[in-house]
Amino acid sequence: MKRSEVNEIMRAADDFIRSFGFRLPPFAYWSPDEMRRRRLEIAGIPDARLGWDITDYALGRFATKGLFLFTLRNGSEADLRAGGGMCYAEKIMISRQDQVSPMHRHVVKAEDIINRGGATLALKLYNSDAEGQIDLSTDVTFATDGVRRTQGPGEVLRLAPGESVTLLPGNWHAFWGEGGDVLIGEVSTVNNDLTDNIFAEPLGRFSDIEEDEPPLHLLVSDYPKWLAT
Numbered sequence: 001m002k003r004s005e006v007n008e009i010m011r012a013a014d015d016f017i018r019s020f021g022f023r024l025p026p027f028a029y030w031s032p033d034e035m036r037r038r039r040l041e042i043a044g045i046p047d048a049r050l051g052w053d054i055t056d057y058a059l060g061r062f063a064t065k066g067l068f069l070f071t072l073r074n075g076s077e078a079d080l081r082a083g084g085g086m087c088y089a090e091k092i093m094i095s096r097q098d099q100v101s102p103m104h105r106h107v108v109k110a111e112d113i114i115n116r117g118g119a120t121l122a123l124k125l126y127n128s129d130a131e132g133q134i135d136l137s138t139d140v141t142f143a144t145d146g147v148r149r150t151q152g153p154g155e156v157l158r159l160a161p162g163e164s165v166t167l168l169p170g171n172w173h174a175f176w177g178e179g180g181d182v183l184i185g186e187v188s189t190v191n192n193d194l195t196d197n198i199f200a201e202p203l204g205r206f207s208d209i210e211e212d213e214p215p216l217h218l219l220v221s222d223y224p225k226w227l228a229t
């Protein structure tokens, strides 16, 4: 993706998020220079990989395969292993109409995917088989806001604003906005996007960026290069 496209998506996402009365934290609006200048004081941000995350899954077709994410908080994998402390994470995301987040599962992360407002959030769901591959034959049982539900393999679950689904490790899922753009919440166990996304097809978790203008704000994937000491 071009940096100019990333900047434009940031502006549009901020407008969309604000239209629901939701606000991003202060560090969302810091410039790359400010982050670099304060990098010792703010090390908790890159360490937890908090912030802007715009991906086209390295496919170059953001409108049809992509996702806007902002990681608001993210705990510690050591705490999660120890069974106490900051074991949680939260993201706000936007799936545009018919913009697919491709089929994937997590090894560690359990997540509630929440329709926070806008259009319908559609999710296609499968179980894992014994090898961890997509199980095309078994029914999928899951909870939506505490209500147990079962549907056939690959059937589409539709969530209206206010509704959510709990996805456990091993639940294969792909999702998109249906009939319009959707503001999505994610409340989960600690999140590691470097290691904990298994995709059904070969693709990348982050975008390759072509620098055609300066970044408005850094992406999480920019931190290693831009905030290097």
Ligand SMILES: [Fe+2]
Residues within 6 Å of the ligand: 104, 105, 106, 111, 173
């Ligand atoms: Fe997921």
